[in-house]
Amino acid sequence: MFINFKRIIKFAGQDFLRNFWLSSITIIILIMAFFSISLLITLNIVLKQSISAIEKKVDISLYLEPNIDQEKINNLKNQLLVCPGIEEIKYISAEESLTEFRSEHQDKPLIIESLDELTNNPLGATLVIKAKSINDYFTILNYVNNLPEQELIQHKDYLQHKILIQQLNKISYHLVYFGLIISSIFILISILFVFNLIRLSIYTRRKEIEIMHLVGATDWFIRLPYLVEGLIHITIAWIISFLFFTLFWQWLFPYLNIFLEISNDLSATAFLQRYFGLIFGIEILGFFLLNILSSGVAVDKYLK
Amino acid sequence: MIKFSNVSKFYYPDNYALRDINFRIKSGEFVSIVGQSGAGKSTIIRLIIAEEQATEGKIVIGGWDITNIRRRGIPILRRQIGVVFQDFKLLSKRTVFENIAFALETTGVTTQKIKQIVGQVLKIVNLKEKINRFPDELSIGEIQRVSIARALVHRPKVLIADEPTGNLDPINAQDIINLLKKINEFGTTVLLVTHNRESVNYLKARVITLEKGRIISDRQQGRYIL
Numbered sequence: 001m002f003i004n005f006k007r008i009i010k011f012a013g014q015d016f017l018r019n020f021w022l023s024s025i026t027i028i029i030l031i032m033a034f035f036s037i038s039l040l041i042t043l044n045i046v047l048k049q050s051i052s053a054i055e056k057k058v059d060i061s062l063y064l065e066p067n068i069d070q071e072k073i074n075n076l077k078n079q080l081l082v083c084p085g086i087e088e089i090k091y092i093s094a095e096e097s098l099t100e101f102r103s104e105h106q107d108k109p110l111i112i113e114s115l116d117e118l119t120n121n122p123l124g125a126t127l128v129i130k131a132k133s134i135n136d137y138f139t140i141l142n143y144v145n146n147l148p149e150q151e152l153i154q155h156k157d158y159l160q161h162k163i164l165i166q167q168l169n170k171i172s173y174h175l176v177y178f179g180l181i182i183s184s185i186f187i188l189i190s191i192l193f194v195f196n197l198i199r200l201s202i203y204t205r206r207k208e209i210e211i212m213h214l215v216g217a218t219d220w221f222i223r224l225p226y227l228v229e230g231l232i233h234i235t236i237a238w239i240i241s242f243l244f245f246t247l248f249w250q251w252l253f254p255y256l257n258i259f260l261e262i263s264n265d266l267s268a269t270a271f272l273q274r275y276f277g278l279i280f281g282i283e284i285l286g287f288f289l290l291n292i293l294s295s296g297v298a299v300d301k302y303l304k
Numbered sequence: 305m306i307k308f309s310n311v312s313k314f315y316y317p318d319n320y321a322l323r324d325i326n327f328r329i330k331s332g333e334f335v336s337i338v339g340q341s342g343a344g345k346s347t348i349i350r351l352i353i354a355e356e357q358a359t360e361g362k363i364v365i366g367g368w369d370i371t372n373i374r375r376r377g378i379p380i381l382r383r384q385i386g387v388v389f390q391d392f393k394l395l396s397k398r399t400v401f402e403n404i405a406f407a408l409e410t411t412g413v414t415t416q417k418i419k420q421i422v423g424q425v426l427k428i429v430n431l432k433e434k435i436n437r438f439p440d441e442l443s444i445g446e447i448q449r450v451s452i453a454r455a456l457v458h459r460p461k462v463l464i465a466d467e468p469t470g471n472l473d474p475i476n477a478q479d480i481i482n483l484l485k486k487i488n489e490f491g492t493t494v495l496l497v498t499h500n501r502e503s504v505n506y507l508k509a510r511v512i513t514l515e516k517g518r519i520i521s522d523r524q525q526g527r528y529i530l
Contacts, residue, residue, distance in 0.1 A: 004412050011409075018397050211393050214353070216383035216458065217410035219375070 004221065012228035015205070022204065023233060026197055030237030031244070033190040034283060038245045040183040041279045046256060047179055051171075055134045060141065061157035066094060066124040068152055073125055076149050080129065083143045085136025092126040124154060194287065195294040202226055202298035209302040223299045230291035238284045246272060305331040305462060305493045306352065311361030313347050313517075321347040323517045325361070329495065331461070334488040336496045336504045336526075339514035345497045348514075349466050352495075353385055354378045366461050383411060386455030386492075390467035392447050394439045394454075400426070401435045404454045411458070425453040429483060445476030452483060456492075463487060464495045469503060477503065 016023050064073065077089055092100070098121050105111045115122075129144075131137050144156065202209075205226070212222045246269075253268035272279070306329040313322040322344045329335050339345050350356045351363055354373050362371045370381060394403050401422055408418045426432045429449040439447055448468060455463055465484055469477035481496075481503045488494040498504060504511055504527065511526025512519055 003414060007409050007412075207393070208395060211395065211406070212410055214382060214387060214393070215407035215410060215454070216379045216381075218379045221410055 008221065008224045008228060011225035012232060015225060015229050016232055019201075019204070022201060023229075026201060026233050027237045027240070029197060030194065030233060030287070031241045033194055034238055034241035034287075035245055035248075037187055037190060037283050038241065038279050039248075040186055041283070042249070042275070044176075044179050044183060045275055045278065047175060051175070056130070058131075058134065058137070060129040060131075060137065060144070062127040062129065062144065062153050063155040063157065064124040064126065064152055065154045066120070066122060068124060072149070072152060073127075076147070076152055077127060079147060079149070080127065080144070083140055085131050085133075085139045085143075087130045087132045090128040090130070092128065094121050094123055094125050097123040097126050191290055194290055198230055198291060198294040199298040202295065202302075206302045209299060213303060219303055222303065223296060226299055227292060227295045230295050231288065234284065234287045234291055238280070238287070242280055305329050305333070305366060306495070307362075307364040308348075308351075309362040309364075311351065311358045311363060313344075313351065313356065314359040320517050322351075322358075325517075325519060327512055327519065327522060329493060331493055332488070332491050334485065334494045334496070334507065334509040336498060336507060336509060336511045337514065338497075338499055338504055338511060340499065342516075343514040344517040345514055346466065347517075349387070349464055349495075349497060352462075352464060353387060354381055383458045384461055386452075386458065386460035386463040388448070388451050388455050388463070388465040388468045390470035392439075392451045392471075394447060394450060396439050399436050399438055400431065400442070400450050403439070403450060404457060407454050407457045421457055422453075425456045428456065428487070429453045443476075445472055445479055448472060448476070448480055449483065452480070452487075456487065460492065462493045462495060464497070466497045467499070468496070469498065469500050474502070478506075481506065 064076075073091070077091065080086060080089055098115075101123060102112065102115065129140060131140055141156075144153075147153075209222055249272060250268045253271065306327075308325050308327050311322060311325040312320065314320050325344075325348070337345050337348060347356070351358055352365065354370055354377075357373075358371060362369060364370070365381065366384060368381070370377075373381060395406070398406065404422045404425060405418045408421060413421070422435075423432065426435060429452055431446060431449055431453065434442060434446060434450075439450070442450065448471075452463075452465075452468075463484070465480075468480050468484070472480060477500065484494050484496060485507065496503075496507075508525050510524050511521070513521035513526075
C-alpha cells in the first residue's frame with residue numbers, strides 16, 4: 001500500500017518533469033485564472049464594504065426643542081427604541097450640540113459673535129437614529145411622524161437624505177447584483193477553460209493510460225498520478241498567483257481606499273489576512289475539486 | 305488453459321465478429337490463430353484480455369470464468385496474461401528498464417525485486433546491454449523484444465502475441481518467432497495471432513484458421529491454408 005502511494009507520487013512527479021513545457025503552460029494559465037478570480041472576489045468585497053460604509057453614514061437626526069426635561073427626552077428615546085428597524089439612538093445633549101455647532105462654524109465670525117450675544121443655549125438636544133439597514137429608514141420615518149410627542153421635535157433632518165437613501169438602495173442592489181453576475185460568468189469561463197486544459201493534458205498521455213491498463217494496473221492506480229499532478233499544478237499556480245496578487249493589492253489598495261473609503265484601520269495586508277479564506281481559500285478548494293472531476297472524467301474515457 | 309465454448313461476438317447493428325467459436329488450448333501449447341483481415345482474430349484477443357465481453361457463450365482462462373468478469377477483476381486477469389502488440393506500445397520517454405519496470409510498479413512490487421525481474425527477462429530476450437537506452441535508440445526488432453520482455457514480467461500463464469512480426473523485416477520476424485518458441489519451451493502457453501504464412505509453416509504447431517468469424521480449421525502441426 002505504502003509502496004503504491006510512493007509510486008503514485010513518483011509517477012506524478014516524473015510526468016510533471018517529463019512534460020515540463022505542457023506543465024509550465026498549464027501553470028501559467030492557472031495563474032491567470034486564479035489572479036482574475038481573486039481580483040473579482042476582492043472587488044466584490046470592496047464594493048460591499050464601501051456601500052456599507054456609505055450606508056452607515058446615513059442617519060436621521062431629530063433636533064429637539066430647547067429646554068426640554070431630561071425625563072421627556074428619555075421617554076421619547078424609549079418610545080423610539082420600540083421601533084424594530086432602529087439599530088441605535090445616540091443622544092447629543094444641548095451643550096454638546098452647541099459645542100459642535102461652534103466647531104462647525106468657527107470660520108464664520110458673524111455666527112459665532114451672534115451666539116456669544118445670547119445668554120441661553122438656543123439649541124436643544126439631538127437624537128441621532130441609526131437604522132439596522134438602509135431599507136428600514138422609511139419605516140422609521142413613518143414611525144417618527146406618528147409619535148404623539150411631535151411638539152418635542154423642532155426639526156427632523158431626513159429630507160436631504162431621503163433622495164440619497166433611495167438612490168443608494170437602487171445603486172447598491174444593482175451594483176452587487178451586476179457584480180455577482182459578471183463574477184459568476186467569469187468564474188464559469190475559467191472553470192470550463194481549466195476543465196478542458198486538464199482533459200487536453202490527459203489526452204496527450206492516453207497511450208500511457210492504455211498501456212497501464214493493459215499490464216494490469218487498477219483503475220485507481222491509473223487515475224491517481226494524474227490527479228496528483230493536477231494538484232501539483234494547481235498548488236504551484238496558486239502560490240505564485242497569491243504572491244503576485246499580494247504585491248498588486250499593496251499597490252492598488254491605497255488608491256481604492258481614497259475613493260471608496262474601504263477602511264480607516266486596515267492596511268492592505270491586514271485586509272487580505274482578514275478575507276484570506278474567502279478570497280484564496282475557496283478558490284483553491286474549488287480548483288482542487290475541479291481537478292478531481294476533470295481528471296476523473298478525462299482518464300475514465302481511456303479506461304473504458 | 306483457455307476454453308471458448310459457443311462464443312459469439314456481435315456488434316450492433318448487424319456485424320457478427322465471431323460466430324459460435326469453440327476451442328480449447330491446453331497449458332504449455334503453442335497455437336497460431338490465422339485468418340485474413342476481419343476474420344475475428346483480434347476480437348478473440350480482446351475477449352481473452354476482457355477488453356470486450358462476449359455476446360454469447362463462455363470463456364474460461366486458467367479455470368476462471370471470465371465471461372461476465374467485473375471491472376475490478378480485469379487488472380488481476382491481465383497480470384496473468386502477457387500481451388505483445390504489433391505496434392509495440394512502449395513509452396518513448398522511458399528507458400528500456402523503465403518500460404519493463406512500469407508493468408511491475410503498477411502492481412506494488414518492491415524496487416529490489418523489480419531490478420531482479422527486469423534483469424531476468426532482459427536476459428531471456430537477449431537485451432541486457434540495452435537496459436538504459438530509450439526506444440528510439442533501438443532497432444525495430446529490439447523494440448519488439450523489449451515489448452516481449454515486458455509481457456513476461458508477471459510470469460504469465462499465457463502469452464498472446466498479436467501480429468508481433470507485422471512491422472518487422474523477415475530476419476527480425478524470424479528472431480521474434482524463435483524467441484516465442486523459446487518462451488513456450490519454458491512452459492508458457494503461447495497464442496500467436498498472425499497472417500505471416502512463413503512463420504506459421506515454420507512452427508509446425510497447432511493452427512486455428514478463422515474465416516468470417518468462424519473456425520474453418522483446427523489442426524495440430526497445421527499449415528497456413530488460406
